[in-house]
Amino acid sequence: xxxxxxxxxxxxxxxxxxxxxxxxxxxxxxxxxxxxxxxxxxxxxxxxxxxxxxxxxxxxxxxxxxxxxxxxxxxxxxxxxxxxxxxxxxxxxxxxxxxxxxxxxxxxxxxxxxxxxxxxxxxxxxxxxxxxxxxxxxxxxxxxxxxxxxxxxxxxxxxxxxxxxxxxxxxxxxxxxxxxxxxxxxxxxxxxxxxxxxxxxxxxxxxxxxxxxxxxxxxxxxxxxxxxxxxxxxxxxxxxxxxxxxxxxxxxxxxxxxxxxxxxxxxxxxxxxxxxxxxxxxxxxxxxxxxxxxxxxxxxxxxxxxxxxxxxxxxxxxxxxxxxxxxxxxxxxxxxxxxxxxxxxxxxxxxxxxxxxxxxxxxxxxxxxxxxxxxxxxxxxxxxxxxxxxxxxxxxxxxxxxxxxxxxxxxxxxxxxxxxxxxxxxxxxxxxxxxxxxxxxxxxxxxxxxxxxxxxxxxx
Numbered sequence: 001x002x003x004x005x006x007x008x009x010x011x012x013x014x015x016x017x018x019x020x021x022x023x024x025x026x027x028x029x030x031x032x033x034x035x036x037x038x039x040x041x042x043x044x045x046x047x048x049x050x051x052x053x054x055x056x057x058x059x060x061x062x063x064x065x066x067x068x069x070x071x072x073x074x075x076x077x078x079x080x081x082x083x084x085x086x087x088x089x090x091x092x093x094x095x096x097x098x099x100x101x102x103x104x105x106x107x108x109x110x111x112x113x114x115x116x117x118x119x120x121x122x123x124x125x126x127x128x129x130x131x132x133x134x135x136x137x138x139x140x141x142x143x144x145x146x147x148x149x150x151x152x153x154x155x156x157x158x159x160x161x162x163x164x165x166x167x168x169x170x171x172x173x174x175x176x177x178x179x180x181x182x183x184x185x186x187x188x189x190x191x192x193x194x195x196x197x198x199x200x201x202x203x204x205x206x207x208x209x210x211x212x213x214x215x216x217x218x219x220x221x222x223x224x225x226x227x228x229x230x231x232x233x234x235x236x237x238x239x240x241x242x243x244x245x246x247x248x249x250x251x252x253x254x255x256x257x258x259x260x261x262x263x264x265x266x267x268x269x270x271x272x273x274x275x276x277x278x279x280x281x282x283x284x285x286x287x288x289x290x291x292x293x294x295x296x297x298x299x300x301x302x303x304x305x306x307x308x309x310x311x312x313x314x315x316x317x318x319x320x321x322x323x324x325x326x327x328x329x330x331x332x333x334x335x336x337x338x339x340x341x342x343x344x345x346x347x348x349x350x351x352x353x354x355x356x357x358x359x360x361x362x363x364x365x366x367x368x369x370x371x372x373x374x375x376x377x378x379x380x381x382x383x384x385x386x387x388x389x390x391x392x393x394x395x396x397x398x399x400x401x402x403x404x405x406x407x408x409x410x411x412x413x414x415x416x417x418x419x420x421x422x423x424x425x426x427x428x429x430x431x432x433x434x435x436x437x438x439x440x441x442x443x444x445x446x447x448x449x450x451x452x453x454x455x456x457x458x459x460x
Contacts (some may be wrong), residue, residue, distance in 0.1 A: 018043060018055040033178075047074035050437050050444055052424060060424040063448050064435050067426065068239070068271050070302030072349050073439045079301050082345035086338050095123060095335035106340040109347055110310060113280060115289035120316040122309045122327070123335040127270035127296035128164025130307035131232070134266045134292045135168045136329055137311055138230035141264065144325050145318040149226075149262075155189045156220060156231040156263070162240035163232060163268055172232050175240060190224055192217050194238065195246040198382045198393065199401060206247070214253040225261035230292070232266040235282040236386055239271040242431045243391030245384045252286040264291040264315075270307070274298035275350065275438050278359055278387035291315060299339075301346035302437075306339035355438050363387050365442050366434065369449045377456055379410070388440065392432040392452065404430045414455035423451035 016024075022041040031039060043055045050073050052060045062070060072079070086102055093100040107121040122133050135155065142152040157163075157172040164170070170179045171186040179186075195213040197206065204212045221228065235251045238244040258265040267290035272282040276298065279285055283293070292315065296307035319325050333339075349355060363385070370383050370390060381395030394410055396402040404410050411427030418425050425448075427433060434448060 021055065049073040049075075050440055058422075060419065060422055061444050061447055061451075062437060063418075063423050063425045063451075064433055065437050066302055068276075068435050069297040070437045071274055071298045071346055072301050072353070072355065073437045074302075076301065076345075076349065078349055078352075079303055079342050079345045082341040083303070083338055086341035089337070091338055092333065092336055094332070096330055099335070100337045100340070102337045102340040102344065103335040106343050107308075109344060110295075110308060113347070114293055114310055115281060115283050117289050117312045118293050118310040119313050120311045122311070122329075123340075124307045124309065124331045125305045125333055126164070126307055127268075127294070128166040128169040129331060130270065130294040130296050130309045131163045131169040131172070131266075131268060132166050133309040133327075133329055134232070134294050135172065135230070137292055137309065137315060137327065138264045138266060140327065141315050141318045142229050144321070145314075151227050152229040154187075154224075154227050154229065156217075156224075156228055157189050157191055158233060158238065158241075159191050159194045160241040160244070161232070161234065161238060163234075164270075178240075190220055190228065192220050194241065194244055195250045196244045197247050198245070198384065209247040210249040210253060213247070213250055214257065217254065218257055221257055221261040221263065225263055228261075228263045230264035230266050231258050232268060234268045234270075235272060235288070236277055236285065237272055237282070237389055240428060242393065242428050243384060243389060243433060245386060245391075249286065251283070251288050255286075255288045255290070266290060266292045266294065268294045270294055270296040272386075272389070274346070275356055275359055276387055276389055276435070278356070278363060280350070280356070282386075298346075300342040301349070303342040303346075304336065304339040305333070306336065306343060353439075358440075359388055359438050362440050362442065362445060366390055366445050366449075369445060370434070373449055373453055374456070379404075379456065379459070388434075388436060388438060390434040391428075392434070394430040394432065406430070410459065413459060414452065417455035417458045418451035421447070421451035421454050423448050425452070 021043055025041040044052045045055045046053045050062050052062050110121050111119045124130055124133055142149045155172055159174050161174045163173050167185055170182060172189050173179055174191060193213060193216050197209060200209055233254060236246055255265055267283055269281055273295050291312050293310045300306050319327055367385050374380050374392060375383055379394045380392055381398050381401055382393040384391050394404055396404045406429055411430040411432055414432060415425040415427050432452060
């Protein structure tokens with residue numbers, strides 16, 4: 001595949017060369033989740049479909065959808081055109097006290113396609129912000145609903161959950177290595193066991209896992225529901241926790257228990273929404289409608305920063321009234337028309353290109369390839385998958401499921417070697433993540449698995 005990109009300054013004799021860009025990158029750009037002392041620049045100059053092209057002309061399959069957000073591939077002509085058309089009208093209109101037709105259409109469209117009862121979209125800029133808004137909504141709701149319960153001032157979250165990096169989203173998160181430094185700044189939450197189908201507690205069989213985890217949750221709710229405003233959960237898959245897969249029926253049980261104990265349910269579909277698990281939203285697979293739904297990443301097809309926190313009419317009504325009932329929260333670029341145009345185009349592509357059908361086909365092929373070619377490797381402890389989300393967990397001992405020493409950086413080494421075979425992957429420690437754009441082809445999937453095979457073979 002050749003790059004057909006162009007640059008406005010491609011022929012500029014004063015344009016810096018790639019060595020200069022690399023030097024500036026090391027010195028001026030502070031990269032997230034990156035130890036800058038060890039950082040080696042990888043400068044992507046262009047992209048097309050599922051392929052990235054660096055400044056040297058090397059091509060890499062984008063095996064993680066540019067950190068889980070790219071949906072239909074890079075430079076999709078329909079999304080490009082939608083952004084250009086909107087750009088000829090207006091690039092930005094504040095959502096504070098005014099609106100824009102494109103944004104209104106997106107809010108209406110989201111109300112039509114999300115689970116039943118979700119009618120009111122609050123737009124912001126990223127996944128963590130959408131969580132922050134949801135937490136505030138839940139907290140304020142209990143203070144001004146028809147039957148106020150102001151003692152509800154805490155949340156339930158899963159162990160090892162990840163919901164973003166703002167202080168509120170970090171508080172409900174539970175990945176210690178990411179956030180333990182900031183513990184003095186965080187509020188306390190109630191934590192329940194991870195519904196992990198790979199590392200089940202002693203004595204718990206797979207067929208009893210759902211019952212076990214729900215019983216643990218109910219014990220917490222029974223003891224503390226009077227002060228719990230909401231439970232927050234990623235449905236089906238805990239992403240940054242290591243692609244932890246939940247047992248069937250867990251999400252549905254969570255919804256039933258939160259209703260039973262009068263606790264709101266916030267569902268974080270930042271990573272799993274927009275077709276990633278095989279349905280438009282992961283909630284659909286267990287027929288769950290939350291009170292608050294948080295969306296981001298794929299909402300614009302991976303083009304522009306945007307997120308949405310979508311609430312039920314019951315919650316919305318609690319904020320109607322005098323000024324003190326207002327949700328005093330906002331972002332300058334919330335409801336940006338360019339992002340909304342990209343989001344609407346992305347939703348059109350799902351219908352026009354039968355995206356979910358391709359997800360079903362390629363998910364099956366990906367699973368077959370991973371199991372047939374990697375399952376017997378002595379370091380591969382588990383291969384788990386939901387749709388086009390797959391995790392390959394590397395372990396020191398397969399029988400005991402013993403984790404590798406994180407200081408060895410085994411997962412990172414495999415991914416570094418995969419680059420030599422033309423595939424870009426980014427692990428979650430020693431869990432290799434395969435999460436390509438939803439337009440991925442079988443040939444590209446084969447190349448991804450081949451690159452992982454090669455990376456594993458190069459471990460000394």
